[in-house]
Amino acid sequence: MDYLKRREKLYEWMDNEAIDLVMLQDNELRRDTSIRWLTGQPGDALLFLSSEKKALLVPWDINVAKLYASCDSMIPFPEYDCDPMKALGHATNRLKILQGAKIEIPSCTPYPDFLQYVDKIPDYDIICRKEGAKSWIERLRMIKDDDEISVYRALSALTNQIIDAIEQNVQDGRLKTETDIAMFIEYEARKLDCEGTGFTTLSAGAERSFGIHAFPSYTAAAFAGPGLSILDFGIVYHGYTSDVTMTFARGPLSKSQEARLDLVTKAFDLALSKVKDGASCKSIAQSVDTLFKKSRCSMPHGLGHGIGLQPHEAPFLRSRSEEEWKLAPGMIFTIEPGLYHPVEGGCRLENDILLTENGAEVLTRSKIVRL
Amino acid sequence: MDYLKRREKLYEWMDNEAIDLVMLQDNELRRDTSIRWLTGQPGDALLFLSSEKKALLVPWDINVAKLYASCDSMIPFPEYDCDPMKALGHATNRLKILQGAKIEIPSCTPYPDFLQYVDKIPDYDIICRKEGAKSWIERLRMIKDDDEISVYRALSALTNQIIDAIEQNVQDGRLKTETDIAMFIEYEARKLDCEGTGFTTLSAGAERSFGIHAFPSYTAAAFAGPGLSILDFGIVYHGYTSDVTMTFARGPLSKSQEARLDLVTKAFDLALSKVKDGASCKSIAQSVDTLFKKSRCSMPHGLGHGIGLQPHEAPFLRSRSEEEWKLAPGMIFTIEPGLYHPVEGGCRLENDILLTENGAEVLTRSKIVRL
Numbered sequence: 001m002d003y004l005k006r007r008e009k010l011y012e013w014m015d016n017e018a019i020d021l022v023m024l025q026d027n028e029l030r031r032d033t034s035i036r037w038l039t040g041q042p043g044d045a046l047l048f049l050s051s052e053k054k055a056l057l058v059p060w061d062i063n064v065a066k067l068y069a070s071c072d073s074m075i076p077f078p079e080y081d082c083d084p085m086k087a088l089g090h091a092t093n094r095l096k097i098l099q100g101a102k103i104e105i106p107s108c109t110p111y112p113d114f115l116q117y118v119d120k121i122p123d124y125d126i127i128c129r130k131e132g133a134k135s136w137i138e139r140l141r142m143i144k145d146d147d148e149i150s151v152y153r154a155l156s157a158l159t160n161q162i163i164d165a166i167e168q169n170v171q172d173g174r175l176k177t178e179t180d181i182a183m184f185i186e187y188e189a190r191k192l193d194c195e196g197t198g199f200t201t202l203s204a205g206a207e208r209s210f211g212i213h214a215f216p217s218y219t220a221a222a223f224a225g226p227g228l229s230i231l232d233f234g235i236v237y238h239g240y241t242s243d244v245t246m247t248f249a250r251g252p253l254s255k256s257q258e259a260r261l262d263l264v265t266k267a268f269d270l271a272l273s274k275v276k277d278g279a280s281c282k283s284i285a286q287s288v289d290t291l292f293k294k295s296r297c298s299m300p301h302g303l304g305h306g307i308g309l310q311p312h313e314a315p316f317l318r319s320r321s322e323e324e325w326k327l328a329p330g331m332i333f334t335i336e337p338g339l340y341h342p343v344e345g346g347c348r349l350e351n352d353i354l355l356t357e358n359g360a361e362v363l364t365r366s367k368i369v370r371l
Numbered sequence: 372m373d374y375l376k377r378r379e380k381l382y383e384w385m386d387n388e389a390i391d392l393v394m395l396q397d398n399e400l401r402r403d404t405s406i407r408w409l410t411g412q413p414g415d416a417l418l419f420l421s422s423e424k425k426a427l428l429v430p431w432d433i434n435v436a437k438l439y440a441s442c443d444s445m446i447p448f449p450e451y452d453c454d455p456m457k458a459l460g461h462a463t464n465r466l467k468i469l470q471g472a473k474i475e476i477p478s479c480t481p482y483p484d485f486l487q488y489v490d491k492i493p494d495y496d497i498i499c500r501k502e503g504a505k506s507w508i509e510r511l512r513m514i515k516d517d518d519e520i521s522v523y524r525a526l527s528a529l530t531n532q533i534i535d536a537i538e539q540n541v542q543d544g545r546l547k548t549e550t551d552i553a554m555f556i557e558y559e560a561r562k563l564d565c566e567g568t569g570f571t572t573l574s575a576g577a578e579r580s581f582g583i584h585a586f587p588s589y590t591a592a593a594f595a596g597p598g599l600s601i602l603d604f605g606i607v608y609h610g611y612t613s614d615v616t617m618t619f620a621r622g623p624l625s626k627s628q629e630a631r632l633d634l635v636t637k638a639f640d641l642a643l644s645k646v647k648d649g650a651s652c653k654s655i656a657q658s659v660d661t662l663f664k665k666s667r668c669s670m671p672h673g674l675g676h677g678i679g680l681q682p683h684e685a686p687f688l689r690s691r692s693e694e695e696w697k698l699a700p701g702m703i704f705t706i707e708p709g710l711y712h713p714v715e716g717g718c719r720l721e722n723d724i725l726l727t728e729n730g731a732e733v734l735t736r737s738k739i740v741r742l
Contacts, residue, residue: 061671112501113482183558186557300447342434
């Protein structure tokens with residue numbers, strides 16, 4: 001990955017915005033994979049980027065950072081008692097930030113913490129805004145670069161391998177319970193040199209598939225018994241996650257179960273047919289809403305979302321989105337229509353889509369499996 | 372669980388603080404298990420608590436909430452387009468909050484969002500503070516009630532069962548890789564009716580045990596080869612997590628590896644000997660620092676932390692803590708001294724401790740296993 005090139009893009013933005021220092025933070029309470037995107041450091045760190053184009057990393061675990069991170073210098077976080085304000089105070093010295101300079105802290109900084117920053121670091125102009133560095137990085141990250149697209153091609157092949165194996169093993173009765181399937185995915189993923197799963201696998205047999213995100217995520221109960229079962233999972237390769245959902249339908253099904261399966265498939269195809277450069281994410285999602293509404297159904301979640309170093313990234317395909325996201329080549333995102341009924345169960349079909357100059361490419365092949 | 376009794380404690384605090392409405396939020400970006408503690412709802416919801424003692428839950432998934440949540444009323448979050456500000460606007464009407472009343476929003480609300488709340492809900496006094504409702508609930512949660520202690524006794528028995536099985540299976544060579552062990556834990560946990568693991572299992576063979584939290588968390592590589600391997604895991608029962616770390620030491624070990632194992636064991640015993648009602652968490656942690664310093668070692672993380680619905684809760688046993696936490700009966704927390712070396716590897720020993728009127732009780736039995 002060309003981390004320097006990515007940082008250059010941010011330095012350029014800082015220059016335009018007249019920001020002298022950007023601070024990013026990734027910790028247990030507030031994950032920010034932007035640090036990984038900019039340096040390769042997998043987590044638990046602060047990152048300071050100065051207008052002089054210097055990247056100072058402050059990792060919790062220096063041993064891990066030495067193996068993974070690309071930056072100009074690093075100092076272990078414990079040297080600042082793991083206190084971000086102390087670290088910022090020191091970074092301004094080390095990076096020679098002049099008094100009165102503009103320092104942008106993470107947009108997710110809690111209000112009480114913001115007051116403390118302003119109080120403890122009085123010689124600088126501390127900025128915290130929604131449309132700032134972090135949201136700019138998120139915009140940059142929407143368009144995957146060639147390295148990232150290569151990773152996604154490899155990742156999708158691995159995901160498809162697992163999808164096929166699951167289908168086969170469920171058909172053959174070798175994977176019987178919700179846990180069997182979740183464990184199979186974890187095991188196969190690590191065997192295929194993946195970092196693991198991108199989020200907790202949701203494996204819900206017919207009794208529990210009414211939940212959008214089943215709780216608990218999986219149990220020792222049977223999977224793929226009579227009715228509709230849902231399996232939602234993603235695996236992580238070089239930090240990037242896939243995100244797919246298969247529905248397993250074991251008959252006999254009721255007429256309305258059949259109708260919903262049909263409707264979800266139609267919704268997926270409809271959405272896919274509208275994917276092209278410049279398309280409005282909101283209007284794609286609204287077209288699916290309209291389709292469902294005709295059959296007196298409604299979907300309680302968004303139609304899709306970008307994927308990358310996080311399982312949910314921009315752009316968001318939502319019918320009630322405030323932001324007007326437009327599709328563009330290089331974007332990788334899910335399309336995942338779903339319908340849920342407290343008695344008849346749920347069904348969802350989710351695949352990962354890459355938009356290229358030549359149009360939509362469906363990277364993964366999850367489907368509704370008939371048993 | 373007596374959710375009503377818990378809410379009563381909060382209503383009492385609201386009365387003292389003259390707060391008319393408390394809003395709590397649990398979502399993907401900012402988890403807050405307080406909602407589960409107060410209602411049983413396992414996640415993804417807003418909770419509004421009024422000074423008139425009414426609890427209004429706004430869950431993302433109404434089907435899941437109907438199964439789990441105890442509250443006075445509920446409205447699905449999608450009815451507000453999953454927008455917390457819209458939901459708050461409506462809650463003030465529904466709960467008949469008078470204009471000018473004090474409304475406390477979550478302490479973790481980002482600064483830019485706080486400005487929006489103030490702007491969009493101008494008729495109320497919007498409060499966001501560090502030492503507010505959320506931190507008060509965290510203080511209440513430090514002292515486990517009888518129901519919670521019963522859960523922890525059962526949970527510890529299950530955790531110990533898994534600890535013993537892992538030791539046996541590693542000794543016998545049946546669990547060979549990092550992934551084998553992580554999968555074994557997941558599988559056994561679900562079989563024992565647990566919700567799953569409390570955090571990603573960290574399973575690091577001798578090549579990777581230098582990391583405080585190994586990255587990736589586990590791989591297909593060998594576990595428990597010559598040298599020091601670390602296994603850090605927790606399982607979840609009725610929402611509550613255990614948190615233990617075993618170290619596996621396969622000889623021949625170097626003198627300094629032996630010395631560090633010895634030191635970590637001594638540190639654990641030293642800390643445990645100081646656990647009693649009224650003891651200062653900071654001074655316990657400092658006594659371990661002093662012990663390590665005598666051998667020219669230092670620990671890059673805290674000595675321990677409370678556990679409960681979250682894997683890291685108050686009180687915190689840290690030598691450089693700003694807050695002066697004192698131990699009290701009903702607290703359940705970890706003691707987890709560890710030392711890490713980039714070449715010789717890491718070792719950590721972590722067990723869960725319950726403090727009762729009669730003193731410290733070590734709930735779990737993880738240990739340094741010699742191979």
